[in-house]
Amino acid sequence: MYSFDVKNETVLAIIRRLSPFLHGKNDALLRVLVCAFSGGHLLLEDLPGLGKTTMAIAAARVLGLRFGRVQCTNDLLPTDVTGLNIFKAEKGAFQFHPGPIFNNLVLVDEINRATPKTQSALLEAMGEEQVTIDGSTYRLAMPFMVIATQNPIEHSGTFPLPESQMDRFMMRVSIGYPDRDSEINILKAGSQRESIDGIVPVLSPEAVISLRKAIELETAVSDKILDYIMTITEMTRNHPQITAGISTRGAMVLLSCARCAAWMQGRAFVIPEDVKAFAPEILAHRMQMRGAARSGSSPEALEALSSILSEAPALG
């Protein structure tokens, strides 16, 4: 995973505060933060027990976001996620009970276990930032961010996310096994779930929103960078191995992540390295490979992407 020296004070403060819990998961945290600051959702793809949940909770705490959790099963109903209207006899009227999605940061565990109907309700909420129940529309809390996890190995009894929905995730990241030293440290420290609750937030929901705006407004993007992004995008569209390349939304996401990367490095302008920084996480799951059994970050997609990135001229 590509990494860079963070120079932004806010991000440094976040990393410092989370350092007792990170255990070599700095790069993953960076990506969580990029999604949080660029207004995107994250798909964590890993085997169970590698700290996905811990990461999500810790991120929610440190960003000062309200945390909600959905554990997906095949009998999970859409209303279990969004909430529902319950008849209150004493009032003689229905009252809306918001579901876990009405939080700032929602962890959707094992999203591929939910039925397509529930997945769809969830993903629609992610895209629209609002839910409609019995004809009434409720806006979600702002900022709103979903961290979904899925097990890449388990296939029986799962409903793989449809390709069109993959596009809704800004990044698809896998944490991977920690290195030996980090793992030893984890073993030493034991479970840290309780101490995570004690993390003092660095930001607040309002601060996150204003940061998003600041990044958008204050990071300059040269035409050379737009040109570079378009070169990459067009190359994915014309690549012989790729049946469906990067959409316009994909290019926009690439740009906003590049902005965020520049901001994190204390720069007021984007350089090609910022574009490349998270390109595999942003792009690989959006490409459909010729003859591939399933969509997503297949090794073929990653390979095609890396060949594209090693061909696209970075300086025009």
Next chain:
Amino acid sequence: MNDAAPRRNSVRVDALLGANTAACILISVLACSSTVAPSRIGMFMALFVLASALDVFRLRRPPRLVINIISVGLLIWAVRSLRYRDVDNVITTFTGAIVLLLGIKLFEEKSGRNYVQILGLSLLALLGAAVVAYDESMIYYYFLLSLLSGIEFVLISWHERQPRAVLPARAALRAMGGGVAIWAAMLPICLAFFFLAPRPQAMTQLSQAGGDSTFSGFSDHVTLGSVKEIQLSDKIAYRAETQMIQPDMLYWRGMTLEAFNGLTWRQIQRNVYRGPFRPDGAAVTQKILMEPGHHRVYFALDKPLRVESENVFMIGDGNFLNTNSRGSGRLDYTAISIVSPSMTPLNPDINRRVYLGLPEGFMPDIEKIAAGITYGKSDREKADAIMAYLAPPAFAYSLDDLPVSENPLAEFIFSSRKGNCEFFATAMAVMLRFAGVPSRLVAGYMGGEYNASGGYYIVSQADAHVWVEAWNGESQSWERHDPTPSAASGGRVAAAKYNFMSFYIDAINFRVSRLFLDYDGESRWEAIDGFRRALGNSGSFLMENKGEIFLSLGKIAAFFASALAAFFLFAAAKKLRHGTKNSEMALLDDFLRIMKRKGYGKKTCDGLEEFVSSIESGNLVLLSAGKPEERRERDEIAALARAFVLRFEEFYFRDVSIDRDSETELRSMLEKIKKYA
């Protein structure tokens, strides 16, 4: 650097710039001093002294409005006497106005813009002076002014950046050396212009008309007593490329004048048989280039046999008319002449009534004299006798105090005895006619300076001349007699004005005019052939033949041309490499090229920081197989490169164009990488 007290051996840029500017102005004013009215020069000097005083005593400059009002007033004063019909007057007046403007400019603030304007005005003034009164000294003024301009530009650019900079003397010298280098680099371009650009010589060739005096020159009739004095014009009439001719044979025939009414000689068209003559003697070919003007006749060495040009009408007796006399450009033609003092017509049956014709009852006094000195002599002896009668000391040559009266010829012969060629020739022709010898006048030019560098004669308007042809009944031929005292005639007076240098320059000028006038391309081929021969035997050309000097000049020109071509090719190649990119693109290209030369090539897919990181991590080049000094070198280069990249990206990826200081800084960073060994 900016401390107010100048250190020893150091100079202030603004002082240097001021001095250089003053030198530029003074040179151009000096060059103008002979053409511009003295009042303007005086006014300028006053302004100059005043401005210098303001500077020296650090007084406040007058406000801009005052300067503007004064300058408008002065300009109106300067151009109030403008006579717009007189080109010379227009140019001198405006040159005078420019000189005054220069004086006024001295009072304005000392900004780069003003300095450049002053420089431009100086050049303009010099140009004006050169157009009116071109002489050799102008070339020296030009060289000097262009040299100082080169230095001036270097100083201005320095001053623009750091107006109060104080330079060590050595650095200042180096900077001025840069100016000289600019000048030297410009020279080939100027030479190229000199060879290629058309020159507005017609400007200087307009004829002047004046009240009591007139300028010497050819005209198609001779009138006595119309003007009191004649000034010698130093304007060139034409150049004739030919071999060297005996000086006493240097008569350039224009036209014969045979009808005399007592005051004026004219050519008559009818009643005169003019025909071919016997070509006795060797033929001499001349290639003649007339300066612009309305040319009625073709000139050629006496006696012209043939003239090759368009619009030639041969009327015989060596008269060749230009049927296109409305044209006002240069005239370029070839003439073939038999150089001989006599002309034997094939048909000896001349019209004696015309050649003996005089007005009824014309001056019996002269008839008596003529009869007295020619009685009983042969035609030839009669002519000699009249020549002897008109010879000095009894008669003297003069251009001023010419007889102006009802009967100028009588006054010339009987009282003043002073006159120019027109009086002498008229007197002789009239006396010949009284003595019964057919005679006529021939108008043309006599003499001319031979330019050995170019192998041609320069014939100026001062060489215009009139002489006599008298019929010799025995030999059946016209014989040339020139009664005008030869030592004082026309061109001889002005002979000393040419020296080797001006001949040299004139020779180039002549060749170039030829080259660009002859559109048949033949001369061009000859010139190219000349270059080739000169290049072929470079050793042998040394002065044995001065004509070869031109060829050596051709060599120099060829060298400059090739240097110029190489320079442009180099520039084009550089441009090609940079494309039409701006300075940041050029910087980027240079950076990548320098890094590549150091052994670090950037992959096209890499960003700049990635590239530097790859150097640091040693991914890129594996030459550093562990040797610590090599690793150190790599790290240091990477550090220099990173510094450059971080600074450069600030502009490049922000679409901000690089300001001058930052560009200098980035360039010096590149220099450091380049020099790192």
